[in-house]
Amino acid sequence: MTEESKVANLFDLTGKTVVVTGAASGIGVGIAEVAAEAGALVVIVDREQGAAEHQAQALIDAGGKAAALHIDLADEASVVDGCREIVARHGTPWGLVNNAGVQDRELLLESTTAEWDRTLTINARGPYLTTRELGRAMVAGGNGGRIVNIASVALLGGLIKGHAAYASSKTALIGLTRASALELIEHRITVNLVLPGGVATPGAIHATGPLVDGPARRPPPLGLNEPRDIGAAVLFFLTPAAARVTNQSLAVEAGWALT
Numbered sequence: 001m002t003e004e005s006k007v008a009n010l011f012d013l014t015g016k017t018v019v020v021t022g023a024a025s026g027i028g029v030g031i032a033e034v035a036a037e038a039g040a041l042v043v044i045v046d047r048e049q050g051a052a053e054h055q056a057q058a059l060i061d062a063g064g065k066a067a068a069l070h071i072d073l074a075d076e077a078s079v080v081d082g083c084r085e086i087v088a089r090h091g092t093p094w095g096l097v098n099n100a101g102v103q104d105r106e107l108l109l110e111s112t113t114a115e116w117d118r119t120l121t122i123n124a125r126g127p128y129l130t131t132r133e134l135g136r137a138m139v140a141g142g143n144g145g146r147i148v149n150i151a152s153v154a155l156l157g158g159l160i161k162g163h164a165a166y167a168s169s170k171t172a173l174i175g176l177t178r179a180s181a182l183e184l185i186e187h188r189i190t191v192n193l194v195l196p197g198g199v200a201t202p203g204a205i206h207a208t209g210p211l212v213d214g215p216a217r218r219p220p221p222l223g224l225n226e227p228r229d230i231g232a233a234v235l236f237f238l239t240p241a242a243a244r245v246t247n248q249s250l251a252v253e254a255g256w257a258l259t
């Protein structure tokens with residue numbers, strides 16, 4: 001047994017920087033908390049600067065290491081400049097969690113290209129851009145790295161109505177995960193997918209659109225997921241424990257697919 005493979009070290013992120021997009025709210029807060037408690041310096045990236053700074057301070061007050069940075073994932077220049085800023089301030093990141101996303105609904109036959117484009121731009125093009133920019137930095141750094149994409153259990157079947165754009169944007173992350181896992185494996189950068197089930201976040205509660213209706217409304221047998229449940233699954237992929245795990249997906253959905 002090497003020092004690195006001891007259980008205490010398998011889940012330790014001390015000395016590593018992890019970037020979490022959308023960590024000013026909801027699931028991202030749970031991911032950021034868990035990563036910070038594992039020892040990482042967590043960079044909270046969000047378009048809501050005040051909320052991002054507030055969450056970074058909360059992590060620091062809890063004894064962790066954190067920073068906040070404004071990036072609008074819908075704006076390529078903002079992503080490029082922001083990723084450059086992350087490397088300048090904190091060095092090459094070890095981990096990137098593509099968590100930020102929008103989840104508003106429009107019924108298919110009443111839907112608009114504007115909403116389709118907005119959803120795909122943030123939920124699919126955003127992770128592509130951050131993967132490209134921080135992937136380049138990880139390759140240049142030469143120490144490997146970890147990328148975790150946050151999709152949705154909607155990919156396993158059972159939707160609510162109004163999610164044509166949303167489900168399509170999350171399906172794109174399956175392709176992005178596979179393609180980037182292939183191209184980055186030679187640099188010891190792993191890319192994996194976490195599929196959350198329902199979590200009562202501000203984004204889910206305040207999502208706009210028609211009333212929530214459809215097969216995915218059924219309750220999960222193990223109860224509603226908490227943001228830290230998703231954080232724990234993400235943590236696994238970020239840690240030394242998952243050194244040889246890439247191109248995989250893990251659903252955290254409280255037994256929902258069994259019902």
Ligand SMILES: NC(=O)c1ccc[n+]([C@@H]2O[C@H](COP(=O)([O-])OP(=O)(O)OC[C@H]3O[C@@H](n4cnc5c(N)ncnc54)[C@H](O)[C@@H]3O)[C@@H](O)[C@H]2O)c1
Pocket residue numbers: 021022023024025026027028045046047048071072073074099100101102103122150151152153195196197198199200201202203204
């Ligand atoms: N809540 C659920 O039930 C659920 C289920 C499955 C998957 N998800 C996914 O989990 C992720 C987090 O969702 P959540 O429920 O915590 O939502 P949330 O709205 O509470 O948090 C999302 C965060 O992303 C940020 N964000 C949105 N657009 C951005 C942009 N253009 N640039 C930068 N930041 C931006 C928001 O400001 C917010 O802080 C999303 O990808 C969502 O699709 C959520």
